[in-house]
Amino acid sequence: MTVTVEEKTRTNSKFKLVGPKEIGYNVKQVDVFLDRARSYFLNADTDGKAITSHDVRTASFDPARGGYNAQAVDAAMDRIEDEFVLREKELLIGAEGERAWMIKIGKTASLLRARLHRPDGERFRRPTRKNIQSYNTDDVDVLCRELLTYIEDNGELSVDVVRRAIFAPVKGAEGYEESQVDAFLDRVVELMATIDIAADK
Incomplete structure (x- = not known):
């Protein structure tokens, strides 16, 4: 409302x-x-x-x-x-020392890499309901490839690009399930914000 x-x-x-x-x-x-x-x-x-x-x-x-x-x-x-x-x-x-912080970053990065390494079109679930809105797979996969370069090859990518990412809408199984993509990108932003802070210090 x-x-x-x-x-x-x-x-x-x-x-x-x-x-x-x-x-x-x-x-x-x-x-x-x-x-x-x-x-x-x-x-x-x-x-x-x-x-x-x-x-x-x-x-x-x-x-x-x-x-x-x-x-x-x-x-x-x-x-x-x-x-x-x-x-x-x-x-x-x-509370736990710098090693604990580095381990946390490493675990998060490892989980993210595993999904990012999946083939285009297979990184996230497809909605089971036919008419529900989903994200265009090509749009999401382009960002995922950029993220993989960022994580593994020190590629240049701003956390604000991920925060403001917009994907074209499609219907049902034509695209990726929005909630799963959103949850994944939430973890990505968490990692990138932490890395950026570490780089600034």
């Missing part, structure tokens, strides 16, 4: 708002999530549920007329995710 942002919100917002008749992100949902994330990150929210980089990466907001500009919010969420990834790395190293 699409809601409309109240006029008083437009004068006290954290992000740029789209026009009153345009569609953006629900302001209240974005503000609530970011406030929770900030409180948890600053250790101010000791009673609330823990928030992880995965929670930031997979957060979604309802559409709203006159809401927050989606690109501005997405960019901020990417930066926040990177901060959470860095802290999770530091906490793991502090």
